[in-house]
Amino acid sequence: MRRDAQAVVLLLLGGGLLRLAVTGDYLDYVKPSALWLIVPAGLALVAVAAVTVLEIWRAREAPDRDGHGEPGIAWLLLAPVVGMLLVAPNALGSYDAERSGTAVGSEEGRSSYPELPDEDPAPLTLLDYAARAVFDEGRTLEGRRVELSGFILHDGGEPQLARMVVSCCAADARPVKIGLEGDLPADLEPDRWVEAVGTYSPRQGRDEINGELIPYLEVESITEIAPPDNEYQ
């Protein structure tokens, strides 16, 4: 790869990272804290590209091959450029959730289940609700109304509420699934984002993929919402 082509690849990669940071789309792929890594790296790559262009321009000659035998493997770096700038996939949703087992098992070793916040209904993350329901038999959930938000997932014709949990980046995303019972609207389509208010239900199902327990929520009301900026938890 010639030096001018290298400059273009570096510029596209750095620019792609900066674009993700500016538009906020980086939240579809990494955790919010990664912003502090993405922005300096994007700026650095753009700077290297700028210096390279300056060098070529100063040399005032056709940019020959660098002395170090630039590897052909660098062409592969166009793949993430295509991924970031042209394809720009959305955050993972029901397609992945249908194909992965619920991640509630990661909370099995949790030692304490503090009282719910005083608000009514109490907002909870799906993972928190599932852990309290499965590993603490719902002790802290009894007699309380809770509010959960996530996307709709269909498991054998039955709608579930799900959310992807990310520990490092979206590559390790795994779903948490909550079963829904009670009066449900008929038009709950997959990937639609909803806010469900309801109470703890002792009913539990099993995830066919990994055999983990799926807790249920007795739904009082379910309202459609816009997808949050950060779709992961």
Add this chain to the structure above:
Amino acid sequence: MPQNGGVSHDVAERSAAAERAPARPRRRGPTSIEALALLLVFGLAARPALLTLLGEPAAQAWTARFVAVMVQAIPFLTLGVVLSAVIAVFVPAGFFHRVLPGRAALAVPVAGVSGAVLPGCECASVPVAGALVQRGVAPAAALTFMLASPAINPIVMVSTFVAFPGRPEMAWARLAASLVAAIAVGWLWIRLGRTEWLRPPAHRHHEGGRWPAFWASIRHDFLHAGGYLVLGAAIAATLNTLIPEAWLARIAEHPVLGVLALALLAVLVSMCSEADAFVAASLTQFSPTAKLAFMVVGPFVDVKLAAMHAATFGRSFAVRFAPAALVAALAAAVAAGAVLL
């Protein structure tokens, strides 16, 4: 006088020819910038078709995971290549020679520990080790440094902490296993190594001053390691998207097969050590020890490194070094996994 005139005429003609030469390069098919421009035009023109093709849920999911690994790993890779360029260009070469003890058996652990202080990615540490050998550092110490530096330096440690939130023992186990294995390989070299296996590397010198060398080093290291990172990210995305969870679970659940499978994966994907923790963390079905083996084996031996070892030290070195490094890394990872995880 006529003689003089003849000479100056000759010189003038030659310099004129030299000036003309770059203006008329020989045509050898499309240059890389032309190929790049064509690719970009094609990409933009084909965008609707690409989007339909990649609009399939499976393709979207694959791309999201692939982009996620790249977005998470590129900042660490960038930080690593910038720091390693600073060291390669601005730290005097004699410095390493001065701080290492004269006796090889003592120099090995010192070199191993100094790997923890001096950040550098594995692609940079191979040429650095070559330069150290050439300047008279004991090969055993240089090799230990080469193995330890990309495995346990601060950037790699930070990225491992970030990749395993709430599980700092993963990072400590990685540090312990890599350091022990690197020192073991160094001592093994003192006992069994022969100098004739090493083909002394040719000195790679930078023309045109320090700053051009600095930028060239960043560019080269980033593009080189970044290319291999793309391969690693693609394989990780494929494993996570296309292979049914139940399938992978059968290998992953098996205590021995899981470790061997991820060690093999580390050798094949040739990931940069600054980014491999994120891939390891994403292989959620595997045991912690298997993930540790992935992170310890990767910086020691993989397809890309074996190629670089052969290029720097010669083939007869590379064929002996790779198996020794693999066995040491695997043993240390399993031991550390048993004790710490």
